[in-house]
Amino acid sequence: MGQGRYSRTRDRLVPVAVDLSFGLVLVGAITLATWWVLDDPTSRLWSALGLYGALAGIVLVCAPAELPGPGLGPANRVTLARACLAMPVGALALHPGPQSDAAYWWIILLSTVVLVLDGVDGRVARSTGTGTPFGARFDMELDAALILALSVLVWTSGRAGPWVLLIGIMRYGFVAAGWIRPALAAELPESFRRKTVCVVQGIVLLVALGPVIPYVLAVSVLAAGLLMLCYSFAVDLVWLVRHERLNGA
Secondary structure: OHHHHHHHHHHHHHHHHHHHHHHHHHHHHHHHHHHHHHOOOHHHHHHHHHHHHHHHHHHHHHOOOOOOOOOOOHHHHHHHHHHHHHHHHHHHHOOOOOOOHHHHHHHHHHHHHHHHOHHHHHHHHHHHOOOOHHHHHHHHHHHHHHHHHHHHHHHHHOOOOHHHHHHHHHHHHHHHHHHHOHHHHOOOOOOHHHHHHHHHHHHHHHHHHOOOOOHHHHHHHHHHHHHHHHHHHHHHHHHHHHHHHHHHO
């Protein structure tokens, strides 16, 4: 019995590990390109690889048995490629301090590709019938992590005060509130408004990072994005509270 369970686990995880190995090659190439273009210190290179190692470990632990396969499946592979592009951005966010103009343009380029591909993995999942809750969560967590990294980079660039970090941490605060009040962790219905606001956050952060964008314009678009985000979370909060009351009635 134990041997059979081990065999099934191995058969499930080995193809996933193969996909993650290809991802390691991709993130290594993108990180080396970042290192070459920006003449970065090697500490940032190792930070990007360390972030990918953490991601790979989480995927291996959390990957469910019902993955569409082989491996992660086509849609999750697109999400993994997006994650590889985002790793150098995360590494730059881990090293505070203003970057060069070239670094900001490189961040904008990589992040724009990640955001553009955001709609591709969902489309692939629908067209191939390989969508899973794991894939949706993988996609969502990647978007949240990228927005957090961009928020940190905007703050350290001096384009806005620490209040801009609210754009990156608000979603994690919402998750923490669900630990305190489980009703707030209930599943929310699909919402075009929520997806749109998420995309807008990435856009306003990239606009604010643009070296040619005036300070006043950067602050204005960031403030508008934050207000939209607060409104979106408020709508979800009201829905969850009403849902709790209806179920408790």
